[in-house]
Amino acid sequence: MVDVGEKPNLEVVDYEVGAEGYRDVATYDHRYTGAPAEYRQTVMSRAYRDLIGSLKGKRILDVGCGSGRGLVELAPESKFAVGCDASKDMLGVTARKLSTTPSWSLANSYAQQLPFASNSFDVVITLNFLHLFSLETQREMIAEMKRVTKPGGTIVLEFDNALNGLGVVGLFKRFFRDERGTLPWEARYVIGDGCRIVKVRSAVFPIVWRVFYKAPSIFMPLEKISYTPLLNRILGHRIYYQITK
Numbered sequence: 001m002v003d004v005g006e007k008p009n010l011e012v013v014d015y016e017v018g019a020e021g022y023r024d025v026a027t028y029d030h031r032y033t034g035a036p037a038e039y040r041q042t043v044m045s046r047a048y049r050d051l052i053g054s055l056k057g058k059r060i061l062d063v064g065c066g067s068g069r070g071l072v073e074l075a076p077e078s079k080f081a082v083g084c085d086a087s088k089d090m091l092g093v094t095a096r097k098l099s100t101t102p103s104w105s106l107a108n109s110y111a112q113q114l115p116f117a118s119n120s121f122d123v124v125i126t127l128n129f130l131h132l133f134s135l136e137t138q139r140e141m142i143a144e145m146k147r148v149t150k151p152g153g154t155i156v157l158e159f160d161n162a163l164n165g166l167g168v169v170g171l172f173k174r175f176f177r178d179e180r181g182t183l184p185w186e187a188r189y190v191i192g193d194g195c196r197i198v199k200v201r202s203a204v205f206p207i208v209w210r211v212f213y214k215a216p217s218i219f220m221p222l223e224k225i226s227y228t229p230l231l232n233r234i235l236g237h238r239i240y241y242q243i244t245k
């Protein structure tokens with residue numbers, strides 16, 4: 001495992017064993033278990049898997065991979081998978097989950113300073129990560145993701161959607177609950193120049209997913225409405241940008 005070494009003066013959200021609540025590595029995965037959470041995860045995964053495309057013969061990087069929820073799903077399909085994260089504890093969990101998967105590596109590093117050569121990955125993803133940081137930091141991190149992606153490669157970014165639930169839910173949370181949802185012009189700003197946005201789609205109808213999971217055969221196909229242009233901006237809780245360099 002590559003080591004992050006001395007902690008530089010960069011924005012970091014600490015996750016470690018024994019931390020409070022959501023940041024406790026030992027219990028982090030618990031919130032993603034159970035039927036409602038699994039329904040929600042499947043809806044999100046269908047949205048981003050399509051944007052990632054086939055991984056056959058490709059090198060993929062998961063930035064802020066955490067406990068490896070994305071990597072575990074994607075690594076077996078790729079030629080080589082790399083996860084990087086600031087938390088050694090999180091990477092320890094990922095390493096255990098990947099122990100029987102061939103061809104992977106983990107780097108203990110900051111997303112603002114990726115320890116990889118330019119143009120080294122076919123696919124770069126970041127899931128459930130960017131909304132933790134200020135816009136300036138997100139912009140720095142995405143600039144690094146663009147640098148390490150090969151020309152013609154694919155980058156898939158997940159943001160929290162500030163306009164989800166027809167604008168009502170997302171904006172309420174943004175202004176009254178301090179949840180860092182991203183507005184369309186903020187996403188454009190952090191994505192920056194030197195790339196092209198190929199597709200944007202959102203996923204997971206807010207609130208009602210807690211009921212929808214009871215009838216996935218009916219509601220799972222319905223969720224795809226949030227892939228449609230314009231509706232993609234105002235429906236789903238999470239919003240995915242597929243970018244090419």
Ligand SMILES: C[S@@+](CC[C@H](N)C(=O)[O-])C[C@H]1O[C@@H](n2cnc3c(N)ncnc32)[C@H](O)[C@@H]1O
Binds near residue numbers: 069085
């Ligand atoms: C909410 S978790 C997301 C993990 C994973 N992507 C997922 O979907 O479950 C956020 C992760 O970001 C990592 N992190 C926080 N600050 C970071 C930074 N500046 N650079 C890289 N990783 C960072 C944390 O250690 C944690 O594992």
